[in-house]
Amino acid sequence: MTQELESPLPSISAPEPGTHQGLITRIRALTWPQIRRSPYFLGSLLSILILSLSLIIWYPVRTTPRPTPLPTPPPVIAPPARSPSPWATDSAILLTQSALASLSAQIDQTDMAETDLTPPLLDLNVSFE
Amino acid sequence: MPPLIRQGAEIGRQARLRTVCPLGMGVRLSPLALMILLLAIGYLLLAAPAMAQDFTYSRALSDYVYTFDQYRTTHQQYQLKVTEYRQFKTLTAQTAAYQAGLELLLKRDDVVRTHLTALRLKLQETAGVNPLDREAIFARIDQEVNWLFYHQTRLKNTTNLSELTRISKELESHYPTINVLMYQALATVLAGKQSFLDEQLTTSYLTLKDKLGVNRWLEEAGQKLELSSERQTTAHLTTSRLTAQTRNLPQEFSAITASLKESHQYLKETASALREIIALIVL
Numbered sequence: 173m174t175q176e177l178e179s180p181l182p183s184i185s186a187p188e189p190g191t192h193q194g195l196i197t198r199i200r201a202l203t204w205p206q207i208r209r210s211p212y213f214l215g216s217l218l219s220i221l222i223l224s225l226s227l228i229i230w231y232p233v234r235t236t237p238r239p240t241p242l243p244t245p246p247p248v249i250a251p252p253a254r255s256p257s258p259w260a261t262d263s264a265i266l267l268t269q270s271a272l273a274s275l276s277a278q279i280d281q282t283d284m285a286e287t288d289l290t291p292p293l294l295d296l297n298v299s300f301e
Numbered sequence: 302m303p304p305l306i307r308q309g310a311e312i313g314r315q316a317r318l319r320t321v322c323p324l325g326m327g328v329r330l331s332p333l334a335l336m337i338l339l340l341a342i343g344y345l346l347l348a349a350p351a352m353a354q355d356f357t358y359s360r361a362l363s364d365y366v367y368t369f370d371q372y373r374t375t376h377q378q379y380q381l382k383v384t385e386y387r388q389f390k391t392l393t394a395q396t397a398a399y400q401a402g403l404e405l406l407l408k409r410d411d412v413v414r415t416h417l418t419a420l421r422l423k424l425q426e427t428a429g430v431n432p433l434d435r436e437a438i439f440a441r442i443d444q445e446v447n448w449l450f451y452h453q454t455r456l457k458n459t460t461n462l463s464e465l466t467r468i469s470k471e472l473e474s475h476y477p478t479i480n481v482l483m484y485q486a487l488a489t490v491l492a493g494k495q496s497f498l499d500e501q502l503t504t505s506y507l508t509l510k511d512k513l514g515v516n517r518w519l520e521e522a523g524q525k526l527e528l529s530s531e532r533q534t535t536a537h538l539t540t541s542r543l544t545a546q547t548r549n550l551p552q553e554f555s556a557i558t559a560s561l562k563e564s565h566q567y568l569k570e571t572a573s574a575l576r577e578i579i580a581l582i583v584l
Contacts (some may be wrong), residue, residue: 259512260583268508269579275501276572282494284565285558288362289420289490291483292369292412295376296473298405300383300398300462 323563360366365415372408379405392410399462406456406469413479414449420486427490429497438486445479477545484554488540491561495533498568502526505575514584524575525567532564 207213259265382401386394421442424435452472459465508528510519536557547553 257583259579262512264508265512265579265583268505268584269576271501271570272505272576272579275498275505276569276576279498279565279569279572282498282565284491284494284562286423286490288366288485289416289423289487291480291487292416294372294409294412294476295405296476298379298402298409298469298473299466300386300402 307457324472336351356422357471358419358426361415361419362423364413365419368411368415372405375401375408389489395462397447399441402462402465402469403456403459406465406472410449410456410472413476414446416483417446417479417486420483420490423490424493427493427497429495429500429578430489430493431496435493438482438489442486445482448475455555473507478545480550481543481545481547485540485543486575488536488543488554488557488561491525491558492536492540495561495564495568499526499529499533500562502568502575506571509575509578513578516578518574518578522571522578525571525574529564529567529571532560532567536560536564551577 202210326467379398379401384392386398388394421439424430424438428577442495449472452468455468456465459468506519506523509517510523513519539553539557539560543550543553
């Protein structure tokens with residue numbers, strides 16, 4: 173019993189016989205042909221491919237509106253420079269213009285019936301018998 | 302002041318205050334009386350034209366409308382009293398019928414007279430009426446108004462129903478002459494309005510023609526102006542042909558107004574065309 177107590181205790185932080193080290197070592201030990209044949213590798217490659225394709229297909233559609241077709245704009249031709257009409261400053265023409273405006277209003281307002289002055293309807297057969 | 306000079310001055314002052322009356326008698330007037338006399342003369346001179354100016358077409362038309370309303374009321378009363386007289390044949394009913402009849406006939410004359418007066422003033426105020434036509438119609442209206450005053454006096458001088466009926470018939474037989482005058486005066490008023498507008502439009506047309514020379518649109522406007530004048534001439538001819546014997550005066554008058562309305566429509570189109578021409582040339 174005393175001997176058991178006196179025997180040195182195992183170190184607490186002593187590393188356990190590791191399994192990880194073995195996995196890494198095993199991965200490291202894999203050769204390229206082995207990796208290519210691995211189902212994990214093929215699955216990862218496929219996932220990356222699908223993600224990339226979906227990004228390519230959906231991303232532009234959602235962000236930028238589909239451009240609407242527009243007709244080709246007609247060529248813009250600057251109007252030729254016009255000289256002002258000589259009548260625009262002619263006093264006789266301008267006077268006639270204002271006279272005609274007032275005359276048109278007068279023609280529209282003229283009463284061509286004068287119903288107030290229609291001869292009255294009178295009893296022209298007054299008798300007592 | 303010497304006595305002789307003072308006496309002379311006194312005589313002069315009295316002479317200055319003395320005026321000569323039409324009979325040659327000297328009348329003394331104090332300065333106050335002279336001033337009152339001058340003020341009265343001035344008032345009469347200024348007020349008389351002012352009072353005359355107040356009587357316009359609008360006032361004459363109001364008079365006519367008011368008189369016509371009174372005539373309608375009197376006519377209802379006349380119908381009532383005559384029915385009573387025909388039913389009862391009493392002296393009281395006869396007197397009442399006479400009174401109502403007299404009132405009606407006087408109002409009937411008043412209606413005709415006020416209508417003619419309104420037409421006279423309308424002719425006077427309407428620009429464009431031919432002065433010769435105006436004067437001719439004025440003379441005829443005045444003649445008829447005098448006839449109506451005389452007729453009213455004759456009506457008032459009647460004493461019984463048979464006399465009243467006889468004098469009433471005078472207007473009834475004379476009325477076609479008055480009626481044709483009414484229609485001719487009204488047609489002259491409408492023609493005058495049209496003539497006035499035509500004259501103004503022709504001035505504008507000639508100004509443009511003078512400025513623009515030969516222009517197709519202007520020629521078309523000129524043709525419309527000519528058509529307008531033609532319709533006016535037609536209306537004038539129809540009006541001048543009306544007589545007291547003309548049958549169906551209202552229908553003839555409708556033909557006159559139809560011609561004038563056509564003429565008016567041509568004037569409207571001409572004015573519109575001329576305005577369009579100007580709008581295009583000043584651009």
